[in-house]
Amino acid sequence: MKKLTLLGLALAGALCAQDRLTLPFRDPNAPRKLNVDLFLGSVTVKGYEGRDAIIEYSGSDGFRGRRGAPEPPPAGMHRIGGGREPDISEDNNVITVKGGLWNLTGDLTIQVPVETSVTVKTMTGKSVTIDNISGEIEANNMNGEVNVTNASGSVVANSMNGKVVVSLNKVTPGKNMSFTTMNGTVDVTLPADTKATLKMRADNGDIYSDFDVTLGPRTAPEVKEEKTKSGRVRQRVVRAGTQQGTINGGGAEMQFTTFNGRILIHKK
Amino acid sequence: MTCEETKQLFADYWSDGLNGEDEIKLQEHLGACEGCRKEAERLGALWRDLGALPAEQPGPGLRSRFYDSLAAFRSGADDRFSQPSHRSPAKQMVWQIAAGIALLLAGVGAGYGLRPNQSPELSQLREEVANMRQLVALSLLQQQSASERLRGVSYALRAEPNDSEVLGALLDTVKRDSNVNVRLAAVDALHPFASSPATRNGILQALTKQDAPLVQVALIDLLVDLKIKQAEPELRQLLQNAGDAGVRQRAEWALENLQ
Numbered sequence: 001m002k003k004l005t006l007l008g009l010a011l012a013g014a015l016c017a018q019d020r021l022t023l024p025f026r027d028p029n030a031p032r033k034l035n036v037d038l039f040l041g042s043v044t045v046k047g048y049e050g051r052d053a054i055i056e057y058s059g060s061d062g063f064r065g066r067r068g069a070p071e072p073p074p075a076g077m078h079r080i081g082g083g084r085e086p087d088i089s090e091d092n093n094v095i096t097v098k099g100g101l102w103n104l105t106g107d108l109t110i111q112v113p114v115e116t117s118v119t120v121k122t123m124t125g126k127s128v129t130i131d132n133i134s135g136e137i138e139a140n141n142m143n144g145e146v147n148v149t150n151a152s153g154s155v156v157a158n159s160m161n162g163k164v165v166v167s168l169n170k171v172t173p174g175k176n177m178s179f180t181t182m183n184g185t186v187d188v189t190l191p192a193d194t195k196a197t198l199k200m201r202a203d204n205g206d207i208y209s210d211f212d213v214t215l216g217p218r219t220a221p222e223v224k225e226e227k228t229k230s231g232r233v234r235q236r237v238v239r240a241g242t243q244q245g246t247i248n249g250g251g252a253e254m255q256f257t258t259f260n261g262r263i264l265i266h267k268k
Numbered sequence: 269m270t271c272e273e274t275k276q277l278f279a280d281y282w283s284d285g286l287n288g289e290d291e292i293k294l295q296e297h298l299g300a301c302e303g304c305r306k307e308a309e310r311l312g313a314l315w316r317d318l319g320a321l322p323a324e325q326p327g328p329g330l331r332s333r334f335y336d337s338l339a340a341f342r343s344g345a346d347d348r349f350s351q352p353s354h355r356s357p358a359k360q361m362v363w364q365i366a367a368g369i370a371l372l373l374a375g376v377g378a379g380y381g382l383r384p385n386q387s388p389e390l391s392q393l394r395e396e397v398a399n400m401r402q403l404v405a406l407s408l409l410q411q412q413s414a415s416e417r418l419r420g421v422s423y424a425l426r427a428e429p430n431d432s433e434v435l436g437a438l439l440d441t442v443k444r445d446s447n448v449n450v451r452l453a454a455v456d457a458l459h460p461f462a463s464s465p466a467t468r469n470g471i472l473q474a475l476t477k478q479d480a481p482l483v484q485v486a487l488i489d490l491l492v493d494l495k496i497k498q499a500e501p502e503l504r505q506l507l508q509n510a511g512d513a514g515v516r517q518r519a520e521w522a523l524e525n526l527q
Contacts, residue, residue, distance in 0.1 A: 117413075138414050140448065156414040158448040160481060160512075174363075176418035178449035182481045182512060199456075203485070203514075241489060242456065253422050255453055259485055259514045 024052045025093050025113070032116040032135075035096040038086070042107045042125040042144065047114035047132035053095050054111040055088060117153075127162075134170075145184065159184060163261070169268070171196075178255040186258045189266040195251030198265070201242045205262035213265075216244030269297045274304050282315050336403055340365060365404055372397045398428045409437045414447040421450065425457040435461045439470035442487075448480045455486040462494050475502050481512035488515075488522045497526050 025032045028051050036043050041057075048054075086099040086108070097108065107125075112118070117135035120128050128141040134152040145162035148155055152170035156178045163184035171177075171194050179186045190196070190211075200207050256263045274297045280286045281294055298305045341361050372393060401423055408420025421441065427434040438461070441454040455474075461467045471494075475487045484506065491499045499522070506519040 136413050136415055138447065154415045156418065156447060156449050158480075158482075175415045176422060177415065178418055178453065180449050180452060180482055182485075182514065253418070255418070255449065257452060257482060259482060 019058060020054065020056045021088065022052045022054050023088060023090055023095060025095065026090060027093050030093050032113060033094040034110065034112050034116055034118045035094060036108065036110065036118075036120040036122070037097070038099045038108065038122040038125060040124050041099065041122060042127045042129075043120050043122055044107075044109045044127075044129040045118050045120060045131070045133065046109070046111050047116070047134065047150075048111045049114070050111070051113055055086075055097060056109045057086065058107050136175075146181075155179070163187065164258075167268070168194075174252050176253050176255075178257075180255065180257040181261060182258070183260045184258060185261045185264065186256050187264045187266070188254075188256065189268050190247075192267045193248060195248040196246070196254045197250045197252070198245045198247065198254050198256065199242050200245070200256045200263055200265075201258075202256075202261065202263045203241075203259045205258060205260065207243065207256075207263040207265075209265035210267045211247045211265060213245040213247055214250075216246070269293045271297075271301060271304050274298070274301075275307070278308060278311060282312060333403070333407075336399075337407065340400070340403065362404065365400055369397055369400060398431065401427050402431055402434050405434050406437055409441055414450055417441070417445065417447070417450045418453055421453040421457050424454075425460065427460075429460045429463065432464070432466065435464060435466060435470075439466070439474065442470070442474045442483075443477055448483060451478075451480065451483045452486055455483060455490060458490060459493070468494065468496050468498075471496065472499055472502055475499070475506070481510070481515045484510065484512075484515045485518050488518045492522045492525050495526065499526065 034045065034053065036045070086097050088098075089096050095112075097110065099108075112133075114132055115134045117137070118130055118133050119138040120130065121140045122128055122144070123142045124144070125141060126144045127147060128139050128144065129147045130137055130139055130149070130151065131147075132150040133148075136153055137148060137151055137155045137157075139146045139148060139155070139157045140159075141162060142160045143162065144159065146157045146159045146164045146166075148157060148166040148168075151166065151168045153168075153172050154175035154177050155166050155168065157164050157166055157180070158178075159181040161183045162181065163186070164179050164181045165185075165187045166179055167189040168191065171191060173195065177196075179188050186202075192211075198213065256265065274294060277286060277290060277294050281291065286294065298308055343364065375393065405420050405423035405427055408416050408423060411417055411420065421438070424434050424438050435458075438454050438457055442451055442458070445451045445454065458467055458471065471487055471490055475484065475491070478484050478487060488503070488506070491503070503519045503523050503526075507516055507523070510516045510519065
């Protein structure tokens with residue numbers, strides 16, 4: 001295992017020359033997993049008909065880019081290397097791509113076989129995009145948006161200051177899912193026959209769906225007593241924070257939460 | 269024999285796995301090459317030290333939890349023979365447990381309706397249901413996949429309100445889980461445990477450590493719902509330091525409502 005890790009690192013060195021690296025999953029028949037953990041930079045993961053992970057990166061959305069426009073290459077020259085390479089390793093069919101504060105990478109594009117479980121985390125990338133993946137998907141982008149398209153399996157997605165857009169072609173029955181953001185729209189598309197129990201909460205927004213949602217009993221508004229700033233007690237009608245509902249008779253739980261934004265649940 | 273070839277034989281040499289010919293070649297090389305001899309001495313000492321390390325002892329809870337899991341799995345596997353299915357055994361197990369819980373609950377409910385006095389069998393049954401839920405919740409909360417941990421939180425939500433082991437696991441999840449969505453779900457699942465003092469302390473601790481605004485807001489709402497008045501210092505701190513405007517507003521609202 002150690003040898004493979006070293007091999008991965010050695011191969012990562014090869015990025016200097018071409019910004020593109022092909023790393024095989026050791027066992028093509030066992031379940032595959034891709035872990036991406038970045039501090040800066042956008043991430044795109046795409047499923048393709050192949051067996052290896054193809055990792056490409058560019059320095060464009062990096063640290064310098066945040067402070068001003070990235071420096072263009074000098075006339076007539078192209079980039080042949082530099083110090084901002086991510087750490088890449090393979091261990092037990094899990095490929096890990098890491099870029100911390102000290103090795104700020106740029107934008108990453110990673111192609112993996114369609115049937116791969118994918119976990120992506122980035123702090124300040126513009127976007128996390130995951131397309132055509134079948135497996136367990138986890139996406140977390142602190143300051144940008146999350147886009148998951150053509151997915152099948154299950155998705156757990158979170159953003160802090162961006163929208164979360166997820167579209168599933170197929171849902172693994174019985175898998176819990178969750179789509180949350182503090183500031184942004186939660187926009188989820190599910191196959192028409194999905195059986196799910198929905199828990200929805202939009203503190204400062206509305207919830208829309210074209211599914212036939214059977215709303216749960218806790219949706220009825222209740223009257224609460226509140227104290228005002230001056231100390232008087234007043235009554236207020238409060239909608240229960242979390243609305244529950246089921247589609248197609250109910251199933252595994254799906255959580256939809258946004259503080260500032262609205263929730264859209266589309267039927268595919 | 270080159271230095272590289274020699275080093276590849278070290279492990280076999282120390283574990284007595286070399287044939288005579290290789291061993292002689294190795295000895296010859298070590299005699300002639302000082303670099304390899306030094307490395308063999310250094311690594312050999314490390315090898316022996318590693319062998320002398322005591323074996324890791326499992327914790328006290330592990331044994332019983334393993335056998336409980338095994339028993340639950342077996343009962344699931346037995347049923348599977350009479351009703352073939354293409355589901356994986358692990359999934360089958362959880363479904364079996366879920367179905368079992370549903371049936372037992374129905375039984376317990378019917379029992380309550382039919383008898384004015386609770387019999388010892390019924391309370392035993394109730395306890396078994398609770399144990400089963402606890403087991404499923406605790407083991408799911410340990411999973412690597414966020415989706416499975418979310419399922420663990422759903423199970424925890426249905427545990428007995430005095431189940432301190434499930435409460436402990438939930439509080440741990442709120443404080444330490446790497447996934448924001450799982451932490452958020454775990455905060456919602458704390459509601460049924462409101463009466464425990466551990467819940468109150470745990471929420472306050474979690475609030476100071478929390479960096480995700482969405483979870484901060486959920487914790488603030490929980491503080492207000494449970495009327496935890498001693499939260500004032502933590503709330504004032506959030507009011508001043510929180511990076512997100514929504515969190516600051518919510519903290520202000522909570523301070524007004526908790527007075």
